[in-house]
Amino acid sequence: MHIQNKKRFILMTGALGVLIIIILVVTVLFLGRFFSKQEPVQTTPKATETTSSQTAQSSPAATTTTAAADNQTADTSTTTAPSTADPSDVLVLVNKTTNLDQNYVPADLVWVDLAGVRDTQMRSVAATALGELFSAATKQGLTLYCCSGYRSYATQKELYAQNVSALGQSEADLVSAKPGQSEHQTGLAMDVTAESVGFDLLESFGDTKEGQFVKNNAYLYGFIIRYPNDKTSITGYSYEPWHLRYVGKDVAKVIHDKDITFEEYLQSN
Numbered sequence: 622m623h624i625q626n627k628k629r630f631i632l633m634t635g636a637l638g639v640l641i642i643i644i645l646v647v648t649v650l651f652l653g654r655f656f657s658k659q660e661p662v663q664t665t666p667k668a669t670e671t672t673s674s675q676t677a678q679s680s681p682a683a684t685t686t687t688a689a690a691d692n693q694t695a696d697t698s699t700t701t702a703p704s705t706a707d708p709s710d711v712l713v714l715v716n717k718t719t720n721l722d723q724n725y726v727p728a729d730l731v732w733v734d735l736a737g738v739r740d741t742q743m744r745s746v747a748a749t750a751l752g753e754l755f756s757a758a759t760k761q762g763l764t765l766y767c768c769s770g771y772r773s774y775a776t777q778k779e780l781y782a783q784n785v786s787a788l789g790q791s792e793a794d795l796v797s798a799k800p801g802q803s804e805h806q807t808g809l810a811m812d813v814t815a816e817s818v819g820f821d822l823l824e825s826f827g828d829t830k831e832g833q834f835v836k837n838n839a840y841l842y843g844f845i846i847r848y849p850n851d852k853t854s855i856t857g858y859s860y861e862p863w864h865l866r867y868v869g870k871d872v873a874k875v876i877h878d879k880d881i882t883f884e885e886y887l888q889s890n
């Protein structure tokens with residue numbers, strides 16, 4: 622009896638052991654399959670978000686095209702420290718060597734109530750001055766359109782990332798500014814355009830009646846053509862006849878009359 626009980630005990634224990642091992646194996650296999658299925662489930666929403674945001678970003682054709690065309694020669698290979706200057710100063714310098722802090726958002730942004738390709742914002746003082754410039758153009762029988770004003774650090778970051786994704790790093794660096802290096806983050810810049818150039822941002826805008834009007838009159842309202850022709854070596858950007866920067870009437874007049882860049886003005890004052 623003792624021996625039979627012992628055998629039965631050993632058999633029972635062995636069977637129980639095997640059963641536990643089987644349960645463990647099944648559990649491990651099940652969990653393994655479960656987690657391997659979870660991975661794509663977790664990434665799917667990310668992929669969808671990316672796709673939908675790209676679609677949303679690119680659906681107004683001008684958004685991607687103009688932003689990419691703007692700041693087209695930005696050399697973003699060098700990382701620079703944020704400027705210590707007051708970013709809310711209307712004379713703040715933003716370029717490839719003097720950047721804005723990622724947290725800077727102008728405190729006085731307003732929606733620009735002018736004809737435009739899309740809704741956009743500027744700082745209050747610049748928006749008022751731009752309205753006066755547009756009114757003066759209207760009196761000459763010309764119609765200017767707003768294209769792109771304030772852009773946040775985050776928007777610029779997205780834009781840059783999209784360009785890197787679509788074009789590759791080196792190509793993207795030729796057509797897109799890194800976040801913190803775009804003057805649009807100041808809220809003092811506006812890209813303007815006209816129907817005659819298909820509401821796009823093209824160098825040929827400088828040769829249109831509207832472009833000529835802007836070139837000859839913007840300073841009267843406190844704006845400068847920030848990236849003039851043949852000044853790339855100083856500004857770091859190719860000719861952008863559409864990119865207006867508000868600096869105030871006095872400074873704009875000096876820059877216009879002396880035919881100098883904003884960088885040259887700041888160095889001599």
Ligand SMILES: [Zn+2]
Pocket residue numbers: 691692805810811812863864865
């Ligand atoms: Zn611009």
